[in-house]
Structure formats: C-alpha cells, structure tokens
Amino acid sequence: MAKRRVAILISGRGSNMTALIEAAKAADYPAEIVLVLSNIADAGGLAKAQQSGIKTATIESKPFGKDREAFERAMHDILVAHDVELVCLAGFLRLLTPWFVKQWEGKMINxxxxxxxxxxxxxxxxxxxxxxxxxxxxxxxxxxxxxxxxxxxxxxxxxxxxxxxxxxxxxxxxxxxxxxxxxxxxxxxxxxxxxxxxxxxxxxxxxxxxxxxxxxxx
Missing domain, CATH: 3.40.50.170 (Formyl transferase, N-terminal domain)
Incomplete structure (x- = not known):
C-alpha cells in the first residue's frame, strides 16, 4: 500500500512534529511527512523539519486579521498543491473554522x-x-x-x-x-x-x- 502523504501544522517548537518525523523514517511506517506548515515565520519547528529534509512553508496568520477563513483558504491551497492526504496538528495555535474542518473531515487529527x-x-x-x-x-x-x-x-x-x-x-x-x-x-x-x-x-x-x-x- 502506498504511504499516505501527511502535512504537519505547527506554531512553535514542534516537539510532537519531531516525534512524527522520526517515526515516519521507518520503512514499514504507512505515512510520509511531505510538508510542515506554520502560521508563524520563526517557529522553531521549521528549522528542525528542514534539517530532516522536509519541505516547509509559512502562511502568517496576522496579515489576515479577523478573516480566519481567508487564512485557511490560503493554507488549504498549499496542502492541496502538495497532494496532502492527512493533516496532523502539532501545537498549531489557531482555532479552525467549520469550513476548514469540513474540507479535512476524517483526515485531520490533533x-x-x-x-x-x-x-x-x-x-x-x-x-x-x-x-x-x-x-x-x-x-x-x-x-x-x-x-x-x-x-x-x-x-x-x-x-x-x-x-x-x-x-x-x-x-x-x-x-x-x-x-x-x-x-x-x-x-x-x-x-x-x-x-x-x-x-x-x-x-x-x-x-x-x-x-x-x-x-x-x-
């Protein structure tokens, strides 16, 4: 069975992200981490992900102000562009709107x-x-x-x-x-x-x- 493509969403140091990345290195692990996405440009987890050879991206949430859905649509577009199948929240400090949750229903864990x-x-x-x-x-x-x-x-x-x-x-x-x-x-x-x-x-x-x-x- 092909490995499922996983994105990890972070806002900080990414300690749970690191645990997922390490586990996914095993040959028999059914998922691969293809993207780490942060809403904070200097989140410590981004450097850790890069050191592991994983693609990273940042969409800062502040410029969107109170328009949470516009921020999430930008985030959703990046996930789709990377053919992400499952999303893991790992210290992602944003409340998600029902719109975004609906897009990833049954495919997003925390x-x-x-x-x-x-x-x-x-x-x-x-x-x-x-x-x-x-x-x-x-x-x-x-x-x-x-x-x-x-x-x-x-x-x-x-x-x-x-x-x-x-x-x-x-x-x-x-x-x-x-x-x-x-x-x-x-x-x-x-x-x-x-x-x-x-x-x-x-x-x-x-x-x-x-x-x-x-x-x-x-």
Missing part, C-alpha cells in the same frame, strides 16, 4: 494534553492538579468543529504524583504524547481506524495488563 473528554481547552495540567485527579494523560483525536471534541483515536496516561507541579506533570505527559501520536497516525494512515458516529473503532488492543492504578500501594 493531540491534546489531557484525557478527553476531561479538560478540554487550555491549562489542562493546572486544572487536573487543582481537581486532585490521580491519572492524567494525552489524547489523539479527529478534529471536528467543536474544540477538543472529535472521535478519540488513542490515549496514554501517567500517574499523578503527590509532589507534581504543572511543569513536572506536563513533562511526563509530553513523553506520552511523543509515544501515542506516531502510533495513532500509524493506525489512521494504515486504515486501521473506523469512525462510527462519535466513536473510533479499531482491532488494536490496549497495553498488556490494561491497568494503571494511582497511587499504587506497595
């Missing part, structure tokens, strides 16, 4: 630093600690017009420690993000995911023991 449907939006780690949750994590999901609400493809979790700060918790969750995003893209690009209404279905199984208990009594 990673969110929380176990959705809990903690949609921003400041997820602070909110999780304030609520005293014992398990936190990250979610890869399809993008729909409602923010952080699309069908869930994959999740990964970490135990919350008693001495965690938002920064220490974020660092461990980021490690999980770097593991699950490449795996989630592998499932999607490899045709292993079915969308059934609001739910993603797959034959893939969970981790061997299927249990994360926190705190664990030793």
């Amino acid at each position: 990673i969110h630093p929380a176990l959705l449907p809990s903690y949609r939006g921003l400041h997820t780690h602070e909110r999780a600690l304030t609520d005293g949750v014992k398990i936190h994590g990250a979610t890869v999901h399809f993008v729909v017009p409602e923010v952080d609400s699309g069908p869930i493809i994959m999740q990964g979790a970490v135990a919350v420690r008693g001495d965690d700060t938002p920064d220490t918790l974020a660092a461990r969750v980021l490690g999980v993000e770097h593991r699950i995003y490449p795996d989630a893209l592998r499932l999607v690009a490899g045709g292993k995911i079915r969308i059934d209404g609001p739910v993603c279905k797959t034959d893939a199984c969970g981790s061997p023991d299927d249990a994360l208990i926190s705190p664990e009594i030793i």
Whole structure:
C-alpha cells in the first residue's frame, strides 16, 4: 500500500512534529511527512523539519486579521498543491473554522494534553492538579468543529504524583504524547481506524495488563 502523504501544522517548537518525523523514517511506517506548515515565520519547528529534509512553508496568520477563513483558504491551497492526504496538528495555535474542518473531515487529527473528554481547552495540567485527579494523560483525536471534541483515536496516561507541579506533570505527559501520536497516525494512515458516529473503532488492543492504578500501594 502506498504511504499516505501527511502535512504537519505547527506554531512553535514542534516537539510532537519531531516525534512524527522520526517515526515516519521507518520503512514499514504507512505515512510520509511531505510538508510542515506554520502560521508563524520563526517557529522553531521549521528549522528542525528542514534539517530532516522536509519541505516547509509559512502562511502568517496576522496579515489576515479577523478573516480566519481567508487564512485557511490560503493554507488549504498549499496542502492541496502538495497532494496532502492527512493533516496532523502539532501545537498549531489557531482555532479552525467549520469550513476548514469540513474540507479535512476524517483526515485531520490533533493531540491534546489531557484525557478527553476531561479538560478540554487550555491549562489542562493546572486544572487536573487543582481537581486532585490521580491519572492524567494525552489524547489523539479527529478534529471536528467543536474544540477538543472529535472521535478519540488513542490515549496514554501517567500517574499523578503527590509532589507534581504543572511543569513536572506536563513533562511526563509530553513523553506520552511523543509515544501515542506516531502510533495513532500509524493506525489512521494504515486504515486501521473506523469512525462510527462519535466513536473510533479499531482491532488494536490496549497495553498488556490494561491497568494503571494511582497511587499504587506497595
């Protein structure tokens, strides 16, 4: 099966972008990263992508002002010009209009630093600690017009420690993000995911023991 052509949209350093690029180097990976597109000209991830030999492009969002759809139409044109089949959002700091989401329905995925449907939006780690949750994590999901609400493809979790700060918790969750995003893209690009209404279905199984208990009594 031909590898699916993937674009990654970034606004910053691109740490999840780097994880996807590294995973896609494997011969058996079902996707190839053909473009990294940023809305910020000096985003750190652009240089990283270029070092990996991947084409990059920038469409600055500021000149478009409040005309979000005009910005997205320019972005869409570049994606189409590169024959992109799947889009991965990786720290792309723009709310997308229903028009753009519709163009890429079922073909655009995002990673969110929380176990959705809990903690949609921003400041997820602070909110999780304030609520005293014992398990936190990250979610890869399809993008729909409602923010952080699309069908869930994959999740990964970490135990919350008693001495965690938002920064220490974020660092461990980021490690999980770097593991699950490449795996989630592998499932999607490899045709292993079915969308059934609001739910993603797959034959893939969970981790061997299927249990994360926190705190664990030793």
